[in-house]
Amino acid sequence: MSNSSPPVYRNSLAEHSNGRPLAKFASNAFAVACATCTIVCMATLVVLLWKIFQFGWGRVNLDFITSFPSSTAENAGIKSSLVGSLYLIGLTALFSVPLGVGTAIYLEEYCKPSRWRTFAQTNIANLAGVPSIVYGILGLGLFVRAMSLNRSLLAGALTLTLVILPIVILASQEALRAVPKTIRQASYALGATRWQTVWGQLLPASLPGILTGVILALSRALGEAAPLLAIGAATYTAFLPQDIVHDDFSVLPLQIYNWTDQPQEAFHQAAAAAIVVLLTVLICMNALAVFLRYRFSKRIQW
Amino acid sequence: MVKLKKLSEPTPETLGPLVMSEMTSERPTTSLAAPVVGTDRSSLSADEMRNLRQKVSAQGVDFFYGSNQALHNVSLDMPENLVTALIGPSGCGKSTFLRCLNRMNDMIDDTIVRGDILLDGVDIYKSRTDVVELRKRVGMVFQKSNPFPKSIYDNIAYGPRVAGVKQRGVLDEIVEKCLEQAALWDEVKDRLNDSALQLSGGQQQRLCIARALATFPDVLLMDEPASALDPKSTARIEDLIFELKNSYTIVIVTHNMQQAARVSDQTAFFYEGSLIEVGATTELFTRPTQQQTEEYITGRFG
Ligand SMILES: Nc1ncnc2c1ncn2[C@@H]1O[C@H](COP(=O)(O)OP(=O)(O)O)[C@@H](O)[C@H]1O
Ligand SMILES: [Mg+2]
Numbered sequence: 001m002s003n004s005s006p007p008v009y010r011n012s013l014a015e016h017s018n019g020r021p022l023a024k025f026a027s028n029a030f031a032v033a034c035a036t037c038t039i040v041c042m043a044t045l046v047v048l049l050w051k052i053f054q055f056g057w058g059r060v061n062l063d064f065i066t067s068f069p070s071s072t073a074e075n076a077g078i079k080s081s082l083v084g085s086l087y088l089i090g091l092t093a094l095f096s097v098p099l100g101v102g103t104a105i106y107l108e109e110y111c112k113p114s115r116w117r118t119f120a121q122t123n124i125a126n127l128a129g130v131p132s133i134v135y136g137i138l139g140l141g142l143f144v145r146a147m148s149l150n151r152s153l154l155a156g157a158l159t160l161t162l163v164i165l166p167i168v169i170l171a172s173q174e175a176l177r178a179v180p181k182t183i184r185q186a187s188y189a190l191g192a193t194r195w196q197t198v199w200g201q202l203l204p205a206s207l208p209g210i211l212t213g214v215i216l217a218l219s220r221a222l223g224e225a226a227p228l229l230a231i232g233a234a235t236y237t238a239f240l241p242q243d244i245v246h247d248d249f250s251v252l253p254l255q256i257y258n259w260t261d262q263p264q265e266a267f268h269q270a271a272a273a274a275i276v277v278l279l280t281v282l283i284c285m286n287a288l289a290v291f292l293r294y295r296f297s298k299r300i301q302w
Numbered sequence: 303m304v305k306l307k308k309l310s311e312p313t314p315e316t317l318g319p320l321v322m323s324e325m326t327s328e329r330p331t332t333s334l335a336a337p338v339v340g341t342d343r344s345s346l347s348a349d350e351m352r353n354l355r356q357k358v359s360a361q362g363v364d365f366f367y368g369s370n371q372a373l374h375n376v377s378l379d380m381p382e383n384l385v386t387a388l389i390g391p392s393g394c395g396k397s398t399f400l401r402c403l404n405r406m407n408d409m410i411d412d413t414i415v416r417g418d419i420l421l422d423g424v425d426i427y428k429s430r431t432d433v434v435e436l437r438k439r440v441g442m443v444f445q446k447s448n449p450f451p452k453s454i455y456d457n458i459a460y461g462p463r464v465a466g467v468k469q470r471g472v473l474d475e476i477v478e479k480c481l482e483q484a485a486l487w488d489e490v491k492d493r494l495n496d497s498a499l500q501l502s503g504g505q506q507q508r509l510c511i512a513r514a515l516a517t518f519p520d521v522l523l524m525d526e527p528a529s530a531l532d533p534k535s536t537a538r539i540e541d542l543i544f545e546l547k548n549s550y551t552i553v554i555v556t557h558n559m560q561q562a563a564r565v566s567d568q569t570a571f572f573y574e575g576s577l578i579e580v581g582a583t584t585e586l587f588t589r590p591t592q593q594q595t596e597e598y599i600t601g602r603f604g
Contacts, residue, residue: 112411113411180448182448183448183450185409185444185448186444186448186449186510187450187460187464188406189437189441189442189514190441190460190464190513190514190516190517191434191435191461191464191465192461192464193464196464200460200463201450204451204452205451
C-alpha cells in the first residue's frame, strides 16, 4: 500500500493482490510445483501397481494360496510363506507392543527430565533411522548365534522387533503426549496413583494413536526382507513351521525374492501374484488402523 | 507420624445433605456495581472466625518455581465449613497457593515449598504424608472443566474406584448422591452412560465438582471454577457453593470480586506473591485496612 496518497479501499480481495503480481505468481507457481510432485508420485505408484496387477492377477487364486512352493512354476504357491509371514507378524507384535508401549510410558510418565532421558530419547530417535539390514546383522550375531535360536521364527520375530521397536516407541510417546495435561491433573487430584492414571486414563485415551502406530510399524515389518535374509531365513520352505524355536520358516517378501531370481517367466508371474497378496494384507492392516482410529476418536473428542 | 485418615465407607453422613436445588437465582449475578455482600448467610467477624476450628492452616509459606519466588511468607487460616475466597490481580500467586494445599505443585518439576501447611493440625509436607490420601481429602476443581473422555457415570466413579471401591451397588449410590449434591442429577439421570464431553460447559463444571465430591473430601479447592461459564451457569455454581459449604471447607480463587463477596465468609487479598490482607468478607469489602486492598476492590488497579 502506498502511504503518499489517501488510502483507496478496494472492495474485493482479488483486486487487492493485483498490487503484487510477483507474489501472486510465486504463490501459484509453488502450488503447481507441489501438485506436480504429488502427481509424479501418484503416477509412479499407479503404473507400478497396474503392471503388477496386470501381470500377476491371473495367477491369484485359491490354489496359489493353499499350495506349497514347487519347482514347477505352474504348481507353485505361497502357503508356507503366507503362514510364515502371519506367524512372524503375530510374534513380532507380541514382543514389540509391550516393550514399545512400556518404554513410551516410562519415558513420558515416569522419567523426570534428566540427562538420562535426553540420552534415551535421542538414541531411540536415531535407532528409528538405522537401516534394517543392520538390525539383521545384529540379530544374526545375537539371536541366531549367541542365543542359538538358529534361523527360527523366534529369531526372526526378535530381529523384526528390533527394527520396529523405535517406531512403536515414538508413535506411543506421541499418542501419550496428545492426551491433555488437564486429564492427568484431574486424575491425580482425585487421589489416583501414577499407575492408576496411566492405566485408567492415559492408555484408554491414547489407544487409537498407539494402535495406529503399532499397525503401521507392523505393516513395515511385514514387508521387510533384508534383515530376514541377514539372519539366514529360508527363501522358500515346503512345510509349515510347527515350532517357533527349531523350524525354518519363510515369509512372503523372501518368497517373492526367490521367485524373481528364477530365470523362468512363469516364476516372475508367481512373484507378481505374491506381491498382490502381500499388498492385500498390507491394505487390510492399514484399513484396520484407519477404522480403529475412527472408532475410538469418535468416542474421545477433547 | 500421623497417617491421614482413611477413606471411610460412604454413609449418609459422609455423603452430606442432598441438594435438590432448583435454581433459586433472583440475585443479580452480573451486576457491575460495587460488590454486594450476600446477606443470606451468617456473617462472622474476623475475631469470631479466629476462634473457629481451623481446617487448613498455612504458616509462613514460601514457594519457588526454580529461582522465581511466587509466594512470600504467606500465613492464612481457613476455618472449617466456611468459604475462603482468594482474590488479587492475575499472576499474584492465588493458584500457586491453592495448589500447595493439595500438593498438586509436586507435579511441576523444580519447585520448592517452605513453611508449614497443616490439615487438621498435621503438616501435609512432612515426608511421610501419603499424597494420594491427602488428595482424596482435599478435592480440587479446575478453572477449565476437565471431564475424562468417559461416560458421566465413569467420571464420578473414577475417584471411588481408584480408592478401591468395587461393588456396583456402592458405586451407583455414590454416583447418584454426588450428582445430586452437584445439582446435576435431574439433568443427567437418564443418560449416565453418555459421554461426559457431550454436556454443556456449565454441566461439565458441575460434573467436575460432583467428581471431586465422590472421594468424600473435607476440603474443596476451586480455582476460578466459573470463569469460563456464562452468567446463568455461574449462578448455579455459586448456589452450589452455598449448599456445599455446610459440609465442606471451601477455598475458592476468583478474579470476580462480586463473586467473592457473594459466596465467601473470609476473603484473602494477594498481591505479587504476598498476602496483603485477610478478613471477614463483609469487613474486607467495606472497610479494607490496607491501601492496596482498597485500590484493588474499588477497581483502581488489577
Ligand atoms: N508452572 C509454572 N512454572 C513456572 N512459573 C509459574 C508456573 N505457574 C505459575 N507461575 C508463576 O507464578 C506466579 C503466580 O502465578 P499464579 O499462581 O498462576 O497466579 P494467579 O493464579 O494469581 O494468576 C506467576 O508469576 C507465574 O508466572
Ligand atoms: Mg490462576
